[in-house]
Amino acid sequence: MKYIDEYRDKRAVFSLIESIRKISKKKVRLMEVCGGHTMAIHRYGIHSLLPENIELISGPGCPVCVTSQVYIDKIIEYAKMPGKIITIYGDLLRVPGTQSTLDQEKTKGCDIRIVQSSLDSIKIAEENKTKEIIFPAIGFETTTPATAIALLEAKKKGLCNFFVASAHKIMPPVMEVLIRDNSEIDGYIGPGHVSTIAGSKIYDKLVSDFGISIVVSGFEPIDILQSIYMLVKQIESNEPCVAIQYTRAVTHDGNLKAQQIVSEVFEPVTDTWRGLGKIEKSGLKLNAGFSSFDANKHFPVHIEEKPEPANCLCGQILRGINKPTDCKLFAHSCTPEMPIGACMVSPEGTCAAYYQYRNLLNRDPRVPETDIQ
Ligand code: SF4
Numbered sequence: 001m002k003y004i005d006e007y008r009d010k011r012a013v014f015s016l017i018e019s020i021r022k023i024s025k026k027k028v029r030l031m032e033v034c035g036g037h038t039m040a041i042h043r044y045g046i047h048s049l050l051p052e053n054i055e056l057i058s059g060p061g062c063p064v065c066v067t068s069q070v071y072i073d074k075i076i077e078y079a080k081m082p083g084k085i086i087t088i089y090g091d092l093l094r095v096p097g098t099q100s101t102l103d104q105e106k107t108k109g110c111d112i113r114i115v116q117s118s119l120d121s122i123k124i125a126e127e128n129k130t131k132e133i134i135f136p137a138i139g140f141e142t143t144t145p146a147t148a149i150a151l152l153e154a155k156k157k158g159l160c161n162f163f164v165a166s167a168h169k170i171m172p173p174v175m176e177v178l179i180r181d182n183s184e185i186d187g188y189i190g191p192g193h194v195s196t197i198a199g200s201k202i203y204d205k206l207v208s209d210f211g212i213s214i215v216v217s218g219f220e221p222i223d224i225l226q227s228i229y230m231l232v233k234q235i236e237s238n239e240p241c242v243a244i245q246y247t248r249a250v251t252h253d254g255n256l257k258a259q260q261i262v263s264e265v266f267e268p269v270t271d272t273w274r275g276l277g278k279i280e281k282s283g284l285k286l287n288a289g290f291s292s293f294d295a296n297k298h299f300p301v302h303i304e305e306k307p308e309p310a311n312c313l314c315g316q317i318l319r320g321i322n323k324p325t326d327c328k329l330f331a332h333s334c335t336p337e338m339p340i341g342a343c344m345v346s347p348e349g350t351c352a353a354y355y356q357y358r359n360l361l362n363r364d365p366r367v368p369e370t371d372i373q
C-alpha cells in the first residue's frame with residue numbers, strides 16, 4: 001500500500017474485522033503502550049468494532065503522563081532560581097506538579113521558553129551566555145537521540161551554560177513490571193515509534209521470559225487491526241513471539257546510528273514513573289563523560305514526594321487496571337482545559353483520548369462514524 005487512504009479503506013477494515021472474528025475464541029486483553037496508538041484507537045473507534053471477547057487497554061505510553069510529579073516540582077524549582085532559562089517542549093507546560101505547573105510559573109515571570117527541538121536550546125544557550133539554560137528532557141527511546149545530539153553539540157561547542165535534566169525512559173522495563181504486576185495482559189500492541197529507533201529486538205526477552213505476544217504496529221486503522229489479528233492468532237495458537245506489522249518503518253535491529261549516539265551519552269538508571277513508582281533500569285541519566293551538563297548534579301534540590309491528587313486514578317489507568325471513565329473526576333472537574341491528573345494533559349494521554357472521542361465510546365459498532373473512508 002502506498003497512500004494513506006488505503007490504510008483507512010472501509011472494505012479492508014471490515015474484512016480484517018471479519019478475519020479477527022473468525023479466529024478469535026479466547027477472552028484476551030491487549031495493551032497498547034504508545035500514546036499515538038491510544039489516540040488512533042479512539043479516533044477510529046477501533047475498540048467498538050472488535051468482538052466483545054477482545055478488550056483493548058491503554059498502558060504507560062504517553063511520555064508526559066509518566067513523568068513524575070517530583071520531576072515537575074524539580075523543574076519548577078529550577079525555573080524559580082535566578083539566572084535560569086528553562087527550555088521545554090510545549091506539552092510539558094501544563095503537566096501538574098504538586099502545587100503548580102510550569103505554565104503558571106511562566107505567568108508569574110519565570111523565564112520558560114518553548115522549543116521545537118533540543119537544538120533550539122543550544123541556540124538559546126549560545127545567545128544567552130550570562131544565563132544558565134536547563135533543558136528538561138522527557139520521552140522514550142523515540143526522543144532520546146535528539147537529546148543526545150544536543151549534548152554532543154554542546155560538548156563540541158564547549159558550552160558551559162547548557163544543562164539537561166534527564167527524565168528519559170526506557171520501554172521494556174515498564175512492560176515487564178506490568179506483566180509481573182498481573183494486569184492480565186495477553187499481548188502488547190508494540191510501540192511503532194520507539195521500535196523504529198530501538199528495533200523489535202528490545203522485546204525478545206519479554207517473550208522468552210514471560211511468553212507474552214507482541215506485535216509492533218503502525219498507526220492507521222488497517223495497521224492496528226492487522227496487528228490485533230496477528231496478536232489474536234499468536235494467542236489462539238499459543239505461539240507467542242515478537243512480530244512486526246509496521247514493516248515500513250521498523251526492523252529487528254532498529255536505527256543503529258541513533259542507538260550508538262544514545263549509548264555515547266546516557267546510561268541506565270532506576271527511575272520514577274508517575275503512578276507506577278520506581279522501576280529498576282527504566283530511565284536514562286547522563287554518563288560520566290557528560291556529567292558537566294547534568295542539571296541534577298549542578299543544581300541539587302530536594303523535593304519531597306507528595307501523594308497524587310485525591311481521587312485521580314492515573315496510576316491505575318497507566319497500569320491498565322482502570323479506565324478513565326472509572327474516575328469520578330473524568331469530564332467533570334478534570335478536562336483537557338483544566339487537567340487534574342497528567343493523563344488528561346497531552347492529547348496522547350489516555351484520559352484526554354477518552355475525553356476527545358467520548359461520543360464514540362458507546363456508539364453502535366454497525367454504524368462507525370470515524371475517519372475510516
Ligand atoms: S480523569 Fe483526570 S483525575 Fe481522573 S484519572 Fe484521568 S487525569 Fe486523573
